[in-house]
Structure formats: C-alpha cells, structure tokens
Amino acid sequence: MKKIIRVITYTTLLLFVSLLFQSTSYANTVQIETDDLLVRSGPGTEYELIGHVNQGEDYALVEQTDDWLAIDFNGETGWVSRQYATITDQADDNHSTETETPINQPETDEQADLSTQAFDIPVDHLHLRAQATTQSEILAVLTEGETVTIVEQDQDWIKVLAQDGEGFIPAWLLNYQEPVIEGQTNLKNKVIVIDPGHGGADVGAISITDRYEKDYALNTAKHLEYQLEMLGATVYLTRSDDYYYALTPRAVLANYHAADVFLSIHYNSEPQYPSANGLNTYYRKDADQGLADAVHLGLLEKTNANDRGVLSGDYRVLRVSKQPSLLLELGFLSNQAEEKLIQTPAYQDEISRGIILGLENYFKYH
Numbered sequence: 001m002k003k004i005i006r007v008i009t010y011t012t013l014l015l016f017v018s019l020l021f022q023s024t025s026y027a028n029t030v031q032i033e034t035d036d037l038l039v040r041s042g043p044g045t046e047y048e049l050i051g052h053v054n055q056g057e058d059y060a061l062v063e064q065t066d067d068w069l070a071i072d073f074n075g076e077t078g079w080v081s082r083q084y085a086t087i088t089d090q091a092d093d094n095h096s097t098e099t100e101t102p103i104n105q106p107e108t109d110e111q112a113d114l115s116t117q118a119f120d121i122p123v124d125h126l127h128l129r130a131q132a133t134t135q136s137e138i139l140a141v142l143t144e145g146e147t148v149t150i151v152e153q154d155q156d157w158i159k160v161l162a163q164d165g166e167g168f169i170p171a172w173l174l175n176y177q178e179p180v181i182e183g184q185t186n187l188k189n190k191v192i193v194i195d196p197g198h199g200g201a202d203v204g205a206i207s208i209t210d211r212y213e214k215d216y217a218l219n220t221a222k223h224l225e226y227q228l229e230m231l232g233a234t235v236y237l238t239r240s241d242d243y244y245y246a247l248t249p250r251a252v253l254a255n256y257h258a259a260d261v262f263l264s265i266h267y268n269s270e271p272q273y274p275s276a277n278g279l280n281t282y283y284r285k286d287a288d289q290g291l292a293d294a295v296h297l298g299l300l301e302k303t304n305a306n307d308r309g310v311l312s313g314d315y316r317v318l319r320v321s322k323q324p325s326l327l328l329e330l331g332f333l334s335n336q337a338e339e340k341l342i343q344t345p346a347y348q349d350e351i352s353r354g355i356i357l358g359l360e361n362y363f364k365y366h
C-alpha cells in the first residue's frame with residue numbers, strides 16, 4: 001500500500017487556531033497504532049485486562065514508563081504497550097495547570113479526516129467511474145502515482161476527487177498489494193466473461209455466519225475482473241450488482257462476446273459436514289478438461305486449499321455456453337475457518353492469482 005498523506009483540513013486548522021487563542025495547553029495524547037491493542041490495569045503483561053483499543057484512536061496520556069503508557073480509558077487509568085502507541089500533541093512549554101483533561105475527539109472530526117485524505121493511485125489505467133458500479137460510464141483513466149483526494153468511502157467504492165473531477169474507484173485499492181504476476185502475460189486482449197453466481201433473491205448458499213454466497217461470489221468476481229484487466233484482458237461480468245439474472249442469458253453473454261473463457265464463480269456449503277473444505281473445478285465438455293485442470297492447479301498452487309478435484313458437472317451455464325467454460329466452487333462457507341479465510345483480501349488475492357496462473361498456462365496451448 002502506498003503511503004497516505006494526511007492533509008490538514010480546514011476544520012483542523014480552525015481548531016488549532018482557536019486553541020492558540022484560548023491559550024489553553026492540553027495534555028499529551030496517545031495515538032493507538034494497531035487494532036485490538038490490549039489495555040491493562042498496570043504497566044506489565046501480568047496485570048489484568050480491562051479492555052482494548054484500536055488503531056487511530058486517541059487517548060489522554062496520564063503517565064508513562066519506558067515500556068508502557070497510561071491512558072485515560074473511559075475515566076479509568078489503563079496501560080498500553082508503548083510499542084504500539086505514540087505520544088502526540090506535545091504539551092506547550094508553558095504547561096498550564098489544567099492538563100489532565102482528556103481530549104475527546106468529536107466523531108465529526110474523524111469523518112472530516114477521512115474525507116480529506118490524499119491517496120496515490122497504486123495502479124495504472126484505473127477507470128474513474130461516474131457511479132459506484134463497473135457498469136457506469138468511465139470518466140477518466142487514472143495513472144499510477146496520480147494523487148486523488150478521498151471524498152467518501154463505503155465498503156466497495158471510494159468517491160474521489162481527481163484532476164478530471166469526482167468519480168468512483170474500487171475500495172480495495174486502499175489495501176492494494178503489488179501486481180499479481182510479473183513479466184509477460186499471454187492474457188492481453190483475451191476475452192473473459194465472469195459470472196458471479198446467484199444474485200438478488202437467489203442468495204445461493206448461506207454461510208455459517210449468515211452471509212450469502214451471492215455476495216462472496218460478486219466480491220471474488222470483481223477482484224478477478226480487475227486483476228485480469230490489469231493484465232490487458234477484456235472482461236465482462238454477467239452481473240456487477242446484487243440482481244438476479246437467469247442462467248441462460250449469463251452463458252449467452254459469453255457466446256455473444258465470443259469469450260475465450262467463461263468462468264462461473266461459486267462458493268460451496270455442506271452444513272451437515274462443517275469440516276468440509278477446499279476447491280472443486282467443474283467442466284462439462286470434454287474439450288474443456290484441459291482448461292479445468294490448468295485453472296484448478298493454479299488455484300491449488302496459490303491458495304494451498306484442500307483439493308476436492310476436477311469433476312464434470314452438467315450445470316446449465318456450462319450447457320448453454322459454447323465457449324470454454326468452467327464452474328468454480330472456491331471454498332466452503334459452511335466451514336468456519338474457511339469462511340473466515342475467504343473474507344480476507346489476501347485470500348481473495350490468492351484466488352485471483354491462482355485463476356490467472358491457470359489461464360496463462362492454458363493459453364500457452366490454446
């Protein structure tokens with residue numbers, strides 16, 4: 001992830017100026033630098049746990065030792081390891097008497113902070129979209145290193161202000177890791193149709209934590225779409241939002257675009273066997289077995305998931321598609337550990353890398 005430059009906001013400036021004029025100095029604050037940092041009743045790991053604090057939170061400094069900082073923790077004194085916290089807002093030289101007042105950051109300050117973060121685009125050829133969907137108009141193509149300002153953020157999209165105006169980019173870019181595959185790729189100009197399974201009222205499998213397969217499938221599809229586009233492939237999604245489309249038109253889309261490969265993305269569930277885990281790759285036509293083997297091996301290599309095999313399956317999307325087609329079952333949502341893994345951006349990245357590795361191997365011969 002590229003560095004994020006904090007820009008001093010107008011409101012922060014006002015706050016600062018007003019503090020100057022009030023000439024009240026305030027206590028040092030402790031800024032927490034990691035999530036789930038334990039708070040103890042004394043300066044040592046042998047002391048009782050009284051809670052935890054999270055990255056970016058500020059607390060008034062009460063006391064300090066070489067290794068520990070005491071903070072005002074909801075009115076109590078709590079101790080955190082100095083390794084994961086820093087003292088900020090050094091007190092003025094003319095230290096006043098009214099020091100021990102905790103600084104309660106108003107919530108609006110937090111929002112103002114986010115909304116003015118500058119962000120360096122970590123990738124090249126990034127589409128700035130008019131709306132928070134991959135179906136919407138491309139307003140501009142952003143280049144790597146270009147700095148934009150974050151205006152607003154939700155789970156999937158970030159609204160940014162770029163040179164060419166305001167638009168949307170995918171939120172996972174905030175956690176972007178280096179390119180998937182170095183060097184040459186044979187995916188340039190290949191047409192890939194990705195079908196995120198289910199959608200809308202058809203939620204697919206329901207996970208052990210009551211989440212839906214349709215959402216996991218869409219997330220994976222978008223991640224894969226992006227990585228493939230980075231490598232020069234042309235990608236179409238059968239759905240990019242939470243709508244249900246019938247199965248036949250999904251496969252027809254692959255035929256319409258004369259896709260080099262059609263991939264239907266799914267997650268599995270076997271609630272009566274909560275330990276079931278791993279990957280299946282399905283194909284229907286004999287001609288697609290090589291593609292199935294290549295993608296399956298790529299997935300296993302990158303994810304280290306349990307190998308449940310390459311199988312033939314008579315799925316409708318595979319039947320209707322005239323293009324080389326697979327249906328991927330990328331893990332078990334009924335397995336607690338595997339669902340948790342599937343939720344992590346790192347594992348999603350491994351899945352994308354695995355599929356891409358498989359496709360590259362396949363295209364060496366097709």
Ligand SMILES: [Zn+2]
Nearest residue numbers: 197204266267
């Ligand atoms: Zn499914």
